[in-house]
Amino acid sequence: MLEKVKVGISKCLLGENVRYDGGHKLDRFLRDTLGQFVEWVPVCPEVECGLSTPREAMRLVGDVNSPRLLTQKTGIDHTQRMVSWAQKRVRELAEQELCGFVFKTDSPSSGMRSVKVYNEKGYAEKKGIGMFARIFMETFPYMPVEDEGRLHDPGLREKFIERLFVFKRWQDMLKKNKTVNGLIEFHSDHKLLIMSHCSKTLSALGKIVASAKKIDQDNLFREYMEKLLSGLKLNTSVKKNTNVLQHILGYFKKDLSADEKQEALEVIGDYHKGYIPLIVPVVLLQHYVCKYDKGYLKRQYYLNPHPIELMLRNHV
Numbered sequence: 461m462l463e464k465v466k467v468g469i470s471k472c473l474l475g476e477n478v479r480y481d482g483g484h485k486l487d488r489f490l491r492d493t494l495g496q497f498v499e500w501v502p503v504c505p506e507v508e509c510g511l512s513t514p515r516e517a518m519r520l521v522g523d524v525n526s527p528r529l530l531t532q533k534t535g536i537d538h539t540q541r542m543v544s545w546a547q548k549r550v551r552e553l554a555e556q557e558l559c560g561f562v563f564k565t566d567s568p569s570s571g572m573r574s575v576k577v578y579n580e581k582g583y584a585e586k587k588g589i590g591m592f593a594r595i596f597m598e599t600f601p602y603m604p605v606e607d608e609g610r611l612h613d614p615g616l617r618e619k620f621i622e623r624l625f626v627f628k629r630w631q632d633m634l635k636k637n638k639t640v641n642g643l644i645e646f647h648s649d650h651k652l653l654i655m656s657h658c659s660k661t662l663s664a665l666g667k668i669v670a671s672a673k674k675i676d677q678d679n680l681f682r683e684y685m686e687k688l689l690s691g692l693k694l695n696t697s698v699k700k701n702t703n704v705l706q707h708i709l710g711y712f713k714k715d716l717s718a719d720e721k722q723e724a725l726e727v728i729g730d731y732h733k734g735y736i737p738l739i740v741p742v743v744l745l746q747h748y749v750c751k752y753d754k755g756y757l758k759r760q761y762y763l764n765p766h767p768i769e770l771m772l773r774n775h776v
Contacts, residue, residue, distance in 0.1 A: 463628075464499040465497065465559045465560075465624050465625060466499045466556060466557060466559055467498045467499070467500060467558060467560045467562065467624060468500075468501045468502075468503055468553060469502055469503070469561065469562045470485075470502075470567065470570045470608075471504035471507075472484045472486075472504065472564060473485055473486065473490055473564060473608050474486065474487075474490070474500060475491060478506070479514075480506070480513075480517045481517075482514040485608075487608050490562060490608065496767075496769065497769075497770070498624075501553070503570075505545070505549075505569040505591070506542075506569055508545060509542050509544075509545035509546075510541065510545070516532065516533060516536075518530060518531050518532060518538065518568050519576065520568045520575060520576065520577040520588045521577065522579070524585060524587045527577045529568060529569070539591070546591060546595040546596070550595055550596055553596075554599070554600075558603065559603070559604065559625075559627040559631065560605060560606075560624045561596060561603065562607070562611070563593050563606070563607045563608070564607065564608060569590045569591050569592045570592055570593050571589065571590040572589060572590065572597065572606070572607050574586045575587075575588035575589060575590050576588065602686055602689040604624050604689070606620040614772070614775040615696075617772065618772040619692075619695065619696070621766050621770065621772060622692070622766055623689070624766075626650065626653070626688075626689075626692060629646070629650075630685065633645075634681065638681065640672045643672060647665060647684075648756075649761055650688075650761055650762075651760070652704050652707070652760045652761075652763075653762040654688070655762075656696045656700050656762060657691055657695070657696055661687060661688070661690070661692075665687055668680070669684070701731070701738055702728060702732045705731070705745065708757060708760075708762075711754055712724075712754075724748070727740060728741050734776060735776075737775055739774050742763060745763065746764075
């Protein structure tokens with residue numbers, strides 16, 4: 461994919477000195493590694509809504525589901541300022557054709573989960589959502605989002621980045637070929653990727669595609685997208701991936717020599733036992749796909765879901 465994926469991000473994660481203390485929270489993986497394939501759209505809610513840098517720290521106070529945004533020492537209420545700005549900003553971001561967003565962990569404006577919300581007695585519950593993050597996620601309920609803290613987990617990192625590229629391909633399909641045939645091709649190319657997350661989702665999507673000509677087009681594409689992105693939120697697992705790898709191997713029944721088949725079974729078995737990372741059996745199967753010219757498998761994004769340079773399948 462030559463065109464970069466456009467993704468929103470909390471500006472401090474790119475090394476910008478916009479935090480309340482005048483500092484930043486640079487994440488080098490996001491800026492330097494993922495940034496090779498992503499066009500970042502930086503956002504700093506607190507600075508963009510008109511607050512200075514440095515500034516008094518803020519926190520969420522009151523009802524967990526509808527908190528106020530107050531400065532910690534002086535108690536100045538910036539709730540309406542933030543809400544008004546955020547509602548305007550998400551309208552602007554809707555025109556940017558974002559494929560996702562990376563939020564700042566624990567931020568009262570940008571934290572997407574488990575943000576501290578203080579009650580009147582000063583006790584905190586980690587059940588809140590940052591004010592801007594809440595409005596963003598309500599506006600774009602199916603867009604891939606994550607916070608930078610969770611992206612340190614290899615499995616969560618891979619799942620999020622995989623969803624970014626799926627969302628990009630989905631947007632491209634809608635722009636270039638929003639037809640029943642376009643949907644059928646998209647579904648066919650992503651079958652094994654979907655299977656690696658949830659076989660029930662694959663079955664449900666298959667039924668939607670099979671009934672495509674009977675469904676109003678707008679409802680068709682919305683229903684498919686909602687089901688697809690909900691399914692991709694589910695975690696993959698060694699067991700699920702092993703099932704997909706064995707499924708792929710089945711396409712070579714009449715092609716592989718006895719030695720090749722034994723080698724493939726051993727490599728898949730070693731992956732299943734946790735001895736080697738997923739990339740090892742995938743590379744072997746990619747070799748067979750090219751050697752035996754399997755057109756259907758060449759199109760499967762499961763074998764190439766994201767740039768190999770990110771090394772997302774190299775962990776055990």
